[in-house]
Amino acid sequence: MHEYSIVQSLVDSVAAAVGAREAAVRTPVVPTPVVHRVDVSIGELAGVDCALLATAFEVFRAGTICEHAALRIDRIAALWECPRCHAAIVRGGFLRCPSCNEPAHLAAGDEIVLQRIELEVS
Amino acid sequence: MCQDCGCGDVNLVPLDVQQRILARNEDTAAHNRKHFLERGIFAINLMGSPGSGKTAVLEATAAAFEGGRKLAALAGDLATENDANRLTRAGIRSRAITTGEACHLDAELVHHELHHLDLAGVEYLFIENVGNLVCPAVYDLGQAKNVVALSVTEGEDKPLKYPTMFAKADLVLLTKVDLMPYLGISLDAILDSLARAMPVPNVIVLSTRGGLGVDDWLGWLERNRAMAFEEVMA
Numbered sequence: 628m629h630e631y632s633i634v635q636s637l638v639d640s641v642a643a644a645v646g647a648r649e650a651a652v653r654t655p656v657v658p659t660p661v662v663h664r665v666d667v668s669i670g671e672l673a674g675v676d677c678a679l680l681a682t683a684f685e686v687f688r689a690g691t692i693c694e695h696a697a698l699r700i701d702r703i704a705a706l707w708e709c710p711r712c713h714a715a716i717v718r719g720g721f722l723r724c725p726s727c728n729e730p731a732h733l734a735a736g737d738e739i740v741l742q743r744i745e746l747e748v749s
Numbered sequence: 750m751c752q753d754c755g756c757g758d759v760n761l762v763p764l765d766v767q768q769r770i771l772a773r774n775e776d777t778a779a780h781n782r783k784h785f786l787e788r789g790i791f792a793i794n795l796m797g798s799p800g801s802g803k804t805a806v807l808e809a810t811a812a813a814f815e816g817g818r819k820l821a822a823l824a825g826d827l828a829t830e831n832d833a834n835r836l837t838r839a840g841i842r843s844r845a846i847t848t849g850e851a852c853h854l855d856a857e858l859v860h861h862e863l864h865h866l867d868l869a870g871v872e873y874l875f876i877e878n879v880g881n882l883v884c885p886a887v888y889d890l891g892q893a894k895n896v897v898a899l900s901v902t903e904g905e906d907k908p909l910k911y912p913t914m915f916a917k918a919d920l921v922l923l924t925k926v927d928l929m930p931y932l933g934i935s936l937d938a939i940l941d942s943l944a945r946a947m948p949v950p951n952v953i954v955l956s957t958r959g960g961l962g963v964d965d966w967l968g969w970l971e972r973n974r975a976m977a978f979e980e981v982m983a
């Protein structure tokens with residue numbers, strides 16, 4: 628259940644991003660904005676269970692900057708392709724290009740990325 | 750106005766971040782990697798299911814090198830120091846990393862223990878991860894190579910069920926092959942599913958009972974260490 632440690636890193640990343648924005652805007656009088664939504668992309672081969680991640684977020688967000696935030700998870704499909712001719716290589720088959728005999732390269736599907744945050748600013 | 754929940758009159762301001770969530774772990778892993786490169790240490794992240802034979806492989810490695818190579822190990826375990834004790838008895842300078850709740854090692858845990866381990870002259874550092882086919886693959890530790898111990902008793906389709914682990918493996922040690930005759934499992938079926946999960950399906954068929962494949966494994970280690978440090982010198 629490393630989904631809890633990923634949520635911990637996610638909340639830290641959100642806090643850092645919001646802090647950086649605050650420093651740039653330089654309006655210390657205004658209270659820290661509420662985080663309304665957090666968008667992440669999780670690759671199919673990233674080793675993260677999205678349902679567990681959502682549950683972990685529900686539990687862990689209390690008392691953090693993400694307390695009132697919704698989590699939106701964008702699941703990215705695995706994409707294997709030939710590094711030479713860029714042909715897509717069918718999942719479930721051998722991970723090697725049938726034309727070039729090159730080992731497949733994972734072009735997408737292993738990402739664990741904080742894409743964007745939506746802040747409530749009154 | 751909020752479109753998502755209709756909560757009233759707040760302005761929603763988007764903030765583009767596009768940052769890897771485990772960036773901190775990756776920075777620490779890069780720091781570990783620097784330690785290893787500077788000291789000529791070839792570090793292996795040894796992963797696999799509980800009981801797949803990780804510690805047994807390391808015991809056999811120490812015996813086969815006959816003290817001719819300086820080996821060190823960090824042994825990750827949820828609760829005990831058993832593996833570190835076994836490795837120390839086998840002649841490997843070892844420390845335990847007890848993770849408690851955590852199902853995997855991370856770069857910070859490894860970094861902390863590194864500075865408690867006498868690394869003078871060490872050529873190979875084996876980081877035995879917590880027995881688990883999912884979580885350890887997610888966290889870079891700063892290793893040069895990922896090695897997965899897969900025992901023949903686990904069935905032929907594990908690589909297809911745990912694709913993340915095998916997609917990241919540089920080498921699979923197919924362990925306990927002395928048990929094959931009792932299992933009615935086919936080697937070809939295991940190799941077939943590995944080739945559907947690993948772009949470069951490097952496999953060494955191995956048994957610590959009788960020592961089949963141990964020489965191939967030592968050869969792989971020496972070749973890959975030499976290549977790793979040639980690249981640095983170039």
Ligand SMILES: Nc1nc2c(ncn2[C@@H]2O[C@H](COP(=O)(O)OP(=O)(O)OP(=O)(O)O)[C@@H](O)[C@H]2O)c(=O)[nH]1
Nearest residue numbers: 798799800801802803804805880924925956957958
């Ligand atoms: N027959 C046979 N048994 C083996 C072999 N390698 C390991 N074993 C046995 O398998 C069991 C588990 O081996 P370990 O080396 O402790 O496995 P591990 O992966 O380190 O286990 P954890 O660290 O607890 O996840 C032990 O009882 C070993 O004696 C082998 O090549 N052949």
Ligand SMILES: [Mg+2]
Nearest residue numbers: 803804832877
């Ligand atoms: Mg062990």
Ligand SMILES: [Zn+2]
Nearest residue numbers: 628629852884
């Ligand atoms: Zn986990």
Ligand SMILES: [Zn+2]
Nearest residue numbers: 709712724727
């Ligand atoms: Zn091709």
Ligand SMILES: [Zn+2]
Nearest residue numbers: 780784860864
């Ligand atoms: Zn350090």
